[in-house]
Amino acid sequence: MGTLTVGFLGAGQIGEPMVERLLAAGHRVRLYARRPEVRGRLSAAGAQPVDEAADVAASDVVVSCLYSDAQMLDVLPEIVEAMDARTVLVSHTTGLPGTLDRLDTYAAGGRAAIVDASFSGTPDAVRAGRLVVYLGGDPGHLAPARQVVGAYARPVLTTGGRGSALHVKLLNNLLFAAISQLTLRTLEAGRVLGVEDSALLEALAAGSGGSTAGRYITARGGAEPFTATVTPYLRKDVAACRAVAAEAGADLTTLLAAAHDGPMRLGDPSTTRTERFDEDHR
Template identity: 70%
Template sequence: MTALTVGFIGAGRIGEPMVERLLAAGHRVRLYARRPEVRNRLAALGAEPVALVRDIAAADIVVSCLFGDDQISAVLPEVVAAMPEGAILLSHTTGTPDALDGLDRFAPNGRGATIVEASFSGTPEAVRAGELVVFLGGAPGDIATARRVVGCYAGTVIATGGRGSALRVKLLNNLLFAAVSQLTLQSLAAGRGLGIEEGVLLEVLSISSGGSTAGRYIAARGGSESFTAAVAPFLRKDVAACRDALGATDADIGTLLAAACTGPIDLGAVPTLEKGVVP
């Protein structure tokens, strides 16, 4: 299979091993990274650091692994403006569809940006093992090209439909994960109140009907305290994005949102949702 030229921005905890896998698969990677240590590590593996963020646009496909909508709006307009016709922007960011839609006006000649959403579920370890789960939303032909990229670090790739669908799938997944995490943490606290060691209950949950991915992540992190510290910033962002993206639709997310915002992790007050109204 012919190698692609991939522009990449967002080489953080998840993005850096993505670049490693892309290079190992033989793709050319034009990398924009602000941290010198990241640039140096990945350059040693064959990545080509660029001085300006717009320089990553000279590629067949640009992969963005930014943190949220604010970074998309601040960084990607100049990249989209410089992308050649036919190039694809592949966005791994968990945010709102509106943020990506807002990039359309920056594409040259008013043609709109060619975007594939590539929301994912997994960890840096899953990326390094080639076992990430990725949801792709976009036009069928663009998704076929995107598979050539995400297939370097994903074990499962699911096409969810047109643009906007992958982000909505991911947001619902994350909202449910937040709710289950809160319930699991409350269960562990109840267990401690009953004199049951947290590690014992986590071991039970790992093989019993009350177990979940959240429970396995809590155990892998070494317990409630370290899990909460690690995931709280991400859950706050994702729950806020879910509220903003889905709160104005006809979808009834009130119960899920209440469960996600109730528990040991402070994700903010539960908003009152009315159909068609963003709180």
């Protein structure tokens, strides 16, 4: 495949550098963005702004980088309804696989060409072309999805059928939440023992107790700013894990308990086996 026309919505902290990388790779980008300053910056970079979200449907591939299931169900139905049968929707949202199934009801053929493309990384990783992306979908839909996300991601890992990438991402984030809580508890213990956070984090990074969580805490400038930054995202993802586990009958009790036991307030661990996701996110 050569240059593609890519519809894009969700040009936030992660999405905006994605668009920049897509343009740098030579793709044509039809952009829906509500904030005038974002439209201005990306138009100057070469993106074509559109007036309505549904206008991005006239593309080879549509990339959705929305925050939550609620946003997906608010914005994407009209796009799926307007998409040509050959257009592939690449969804970067970390949420519930059932949300993708709900979008099928708006597709002309009864099943939309959707690839779930959960990712792991930061805006800086996007700018460097080093975002980690997991792809789940029908084999015929994966090639155009891989071509598009390859503009800002390496590696791009295929996880199986549609929904599998979301399962991988949710488990990844659940484990990250647990390790983050343990690392924050370790820093608390270090303070009691008279060890400065910075000294302990440096030692952990060089030793066997180091982790991505420890590196992120250091990069964010300490435990407090790290906690403030990641808690809203992890709370959402841990809630999704609870819902997926309850629906599938998977026992994630130990991992969920570890994710809840720490300074970050990620929800009520007593509901880990039965709680369903918030009504706004179904």
